[in-house]
Amino acid sequence: MFAGLNTPRLILDADRLERNAARMRAxxxxxxxxxxxxxxxxxxxxxxxxxxxxxxxxxxxxxxxxAEYFAAAGWRDILYTTAIAPxxxxxxxxxxxxxxxxxxxxLDDRETAEAMGEAAAALGACFAVLIEVDCxxxxxxxxxxxxxxxxxxxxxxxxxxxxxxxGVMTHAGHSYAFDDPAPIRxxxxxxxxxxxxxxxxxxxxxxxxxxxxxGSTPTVVFADQLQGVTEVRAGIYLFCDLSQLSRGVCxxxxxxxxxxxxxxxxxxxxxxxxxxxxxxxxxxxxxxxANRFMPNAGYGLVCDAATLEPLESLTVVTVHQEHGAxxxxxxxxxxxxPIGSVVRILPGHACLTCAAYxxxxxxxxxxxxxxxxxxxxx
Numbered sequence: 001m002f003a004g005l006n007t008p009r010l011i012l013d014a015d016r017l018e019r020n021a022a023r024m025r026a027x028x029x030x031x032x033x034x035x036x037x038x039x040x041x042x043x044x045x046x047x048x049x050x051x052x053x054x055x056x057x058x059x060x061x062x063x064x065x066x067a068e069y070f071a072a073a074g075w076r077d078i079l080y081t082t083a084i085a086p087x088x089x090x091x092x093x094x095x096x097x098x099x100x101x102x103x104x105x106x107l108d109d110r111e112t113a114e115a116m117g118e119a120a121a122a123l124g125a126c127f128a129v130l131i132e133v134d135c136x137x138x139x140x141x142x143x144x145x146x147x148x149x150x151x152x153x154x155x156x157x158x159x160x161x162x163x164x165x166x167g168v169m170t171h172a173g174h175s176y177a178f179d180d181p182a183p184i185r186x187x188x189x190x191x192x193x194x195x196x197x198x199x200x201x202x203x204x205x206x207x208x209x210x211x212x213x214x215g216s217t218p219t220v221v222f223a224d225q226l227q228g229v230t231e232v233r234a235g236i237y238l239f240c241d242l243s244q245l246s247r248g249v250c251x252x253x254x255x256x257x258x259x260x261x262x263x264x265x266x267x268x269x270x271x272x273x274x275x276x277x278x279x280x281x282x283x284x285x286x287x288x289x290a291n292r293f294m295p296n297a298g299y300g301l302v303c304d305a306a307t308l309e310p311l312e313s314l315t316v317v318t319v320h321q322e323h324g325a326x327x328x329x330x331x332x333x334x335x336x337x338p339i340g341s342v343v344r345i346l347p348g349h350a351c352l353t354c355a356a357y358x359x360x361x362x363x364x365x366x367x368x369x370x371x372x373x374x375x376x377x378x
Contacts, residue, residue, distance in 0.1 A: 001343050001368060002260055002305055009260040010361035011344060012372070013308075014050075017238060021051050024220070025235045031226045034337065036060050036079060038215065038235030039141075041351040045073045046372040051238055059126070060215075060233045064091055069375040070298035071101035079213070080106040081169070081233070083132065083140050086115040093125040102167060104211075108132040109141045110155045117159025129156055129204075129277070130169045130211060135194035137174040137188070144194035145201045151205035153207040167211025168198045171233070175218040179246045188219035196228035218247050241350035242297050243287075257354060258308060258344040259283055259300065259362075261324065266334045273331050275302075277316065277324040279345060284319060285352035300345035301351075302326055306366075308344055316345060 002009075030034040037051040038060040048059060048070065060076040061067045067078050068091075079091075084105045088329075092103050105127050107113055113129070120127050131152050131343075134141030144146050149168075156165045157170070172191040178184050191214050199209040215233030218244070226232070236243075239257045240250040265276030284299045302314040318325040327333075337343065349355035360372045 001366070005260065007260050007262045007342065008053070008279040010357040011258045011260050011363060012047075012239075013256045013258075013363045014369075015364060016254060017047065017301060018050055019255060020238050020240060020250075020254055021053070024234065025053060027284065028232060029074045029222065029234075031220075031223065033226050033229050034231040036213070036215075036231045036233050038062070038081075039066060039070070041235050041354055042238055043354070043374040043376060044372055045070065047238060048075070058231070060235070061089065063378045064377055065094070065377045067092075067101075067103055067145065068099075070096050071095050071099035071103075077104075078102070078223065079106075079130070079169075079233070080169070081106055082114065083108055084116065086112070086119045087125065088258040089116065089125070090123060091121045092127065096125070102128060104128045105132055106130050106132045106169060107152070108134075108140050108249050110148075110152050113152055113155040113163065115185070117155070117163050120159065120162035124163060127157055128163055128164050128166045130158075130167050130213065131165070131198070133168055133170045133171055133194050133198045135170040135191045138172065139171075139173060141170060145197040149198055150205050150207075153202050155206065156376045157207065165202075165207055165303050166194055167209050167213060167230075168202070169211070169213035169233075170195045170198075171215045172219045175216045176243070176247070178218075179248075181222050181248050184218045184220040185224060185246065189224035191216075192223065192229055193225055196298070199228070200287065204289070218246065218249055236350060239354070241352045241353075242301060242348045244347060252310070252346070255346050255350075257302065257350050257360075258346050259353060260305065260342055262302050263337050263339055263341050264323075266331075267325065268331065271327075273328050273333070273338055275314075275326040275328055275333065277326060277343070277345075278322065279316070279323045279324045282321055282354075282356055282366045284316060284324060284345060284347060285349055285356075286319060289324055289351035297348060299324065300347050301342045303346060305342045305344050308346075311343065
């Protein structure tokens with residue numbers, strides 16, 4: 001099936017992808033919220049259509065390159081979640097005018113709001129804005145339900161008609177600090193409350209807040225309820241990885257992306273025998289996938305190329321730029337996997353793994369059927 005393909009190569013199982021997408025849509029329906037898929041990992045119109053069951057609905061991106069790519073392909077409701085720098089507004093204005101898309105922008109301080117308002121006025125533009133609140137990750141965001149939040153909303157209102165406040169958003173990225181559903185479930189409520197309380201405070205001060213947006217895949221999966229939330233942003237659920245496996249978000253059979261790699265060496269020296277693969281740090285990333293199910297997962301789980309069944313407990317333990325080392329129990333593995341044979345590697349962190357590639361080789365029913373391009377850059 002993989003004969004003649006150059007490696008390393010990114011393989012996407014479309015059957016698994018479709019199951020993962022359908023499961024999250026059903027989950028959001030049950031919670032009574034709109035799903036705004038985050039496409040920072042997928043970076044693909046083909047994947048985006050599967051995520052939304054064939055529709056060009058609301059989406060989330062994290063780079064302007066992604067926003068431009070999806071806008072050019074017909075998406076019109078795009079939330080750009082990275083805090084905005086006013087110098088980028090001219091490009092955003094161009095994307096909106098050129099493609100007829102509406103970009104929702106995010107800010108978290110009064111000074112940025114004022115600078116955005118000045119830039120928007122100079123451009124003759126109008127930008128929709130969400131205020132980011134910090135639910136505990138402390139990466140960005142203002143204090144939830146605070147005087148500072150109200151002051152930011154006031155600064156946005158003062159820039160009308162060039163800025164339009166459309167809501168609040170938050171992100172519980174620190175949900176990845178846990179590998180047990182109980183604390184993730186508790187954090188999901190903290191995330192929900194931070195966003196909902198902030199929206200309610202803004203409304204009491206006369207500010208519109210139609211969008212109340214939360215999201216990380218683990219908190220969406222484990223939330224007890226999302227009352228007061230209007231939409232969720234999640235993305236890695238589409239592909240899954242060993243990191244998601246560690247949190248009980250998925251099973252091994254849900255992981256939809258893998259890296260096809262070739263055995264290029266048999267190392268007999270050093271601490272023990274190892275297979276050497278042509279997939280190193282640039283093909284797999286340097287995020288490890290250690291988890292409670294697989295404490296020695298290293299940089300990826302080595303699997304049979306055809307079936308994606310794990311090859312006992314073999315993992316990529318060491319990576320150099322273009323080399324990956326897989327310790328083996330004994331040299332009999334050199335006969336099982338001779339030089340030139342191929343394996344597939346399930347990644348520890350699919351977001352960074354996928355970032356190295358320009359396309360997916362797509363499997364359906366275990367057969368390679370097509371190639372899907374993906375975008376990149378900023």
